[in-house]
Amino acid sequence: MQLKHIFACTPYRSRQIASTFFLIVLSVSLGLRSTAQAGDNKPVYFSVSYLKIVPGKDAKYRELVKKYSHKMNQTFYKEGVISGWYLHEVLMPSGSAKEYDYAAVNVSSDLKELLDDTISYTNIFKKAFPGTTNKMMDSLFSLYTGTRTVVKREIYTGLLQLNMDAPPTKYVTLAFMKATPGKDSNYIKMEKDVWLPIHKERMTLGVIKDWGLYEKILPFDSRSDYDYVTGEFFDDLNVVADPKYMEAFSKAWPGQDANKVYQNALDLRKMVRTELWKVIDYVDKSNTK
Secondary structure (H helix, E strand, C coil), X not given: CCHHHHCCCCCHHHHHHHHHHHHHHCCCCCCCCHHHHCCCCCCCEEEEEEEEECCCCHHHHHHHHXXXXXXXXXXXXXXXXXXXXXXEEEEECCCCCCCCCEEEEEEECCHHHHHCCHHHHHHHHHHHCCCCCHHHHHHHHHHHHCCEEXXXXXXXXXXXXXXXXXXXXXXXXXXXXXXXXXXXXXXXXXXXXXXHHHHHHHHHCCCCCEEEEEEEEECCCCCCCCCEEEEEEECCCHHHHCCCHHHHHHHHCCCCCHHHHHHHHHHHEEEEEEEEEEEEEEECCCCCC
């Protein structure tokens, strides 16, 4: 994403300040929306499957999602296996060389269901589609395999959530973060004490509907490029061009030096990359009884 293009129509000084704040917190499906489901303080886990579409098979994949995946996940939800399912199209980065085209997120407070759902998947699929035989399931799975490959899968846990009652939004931006070695607790504290109040003001301004911080717990690799993801949830793409960070900062921290806050963020974490996702289908308490 070209920051110089985003801020090309603003005066230089304002553009420079806005760009600074954009770099700090251009953050957001994971569509990681169902933290609100766990009102009893249980940990909430998010399984994110990153999918690459076979060239020319995008329409076929979406057809399978509409015909089978949505109903399947409705049944998972009704059975209490998951508290949410969200399918995202990756808008940015774009181009044929991008690593994945879609990201599917399953949310649950039961980690084992996300790690090994083989038995549940077979049983619940047959509940969703009565009369389905194992041979029919094998044939259907082959159709899915012919349209997409699973590039990788990651498990996250929710650490912070600004607005747990927010309904799903149209868009989500993600910032993949690497905490400075030995400073994980300081980084999390900064997000909670400094940035959460800023995002709260942005929500009051109508810019975003929610914001969250998520920690990757699996697969664990000390050499991983990122360990945390922050998320912003919104409905209007104009937010990308006008995030209102300075206005929100002034309200949250009147009289404070924005440059010091920015430098502190640089000291505690590195922003590895940002992505923009569009929610194309979902199942959760807002659309399923």
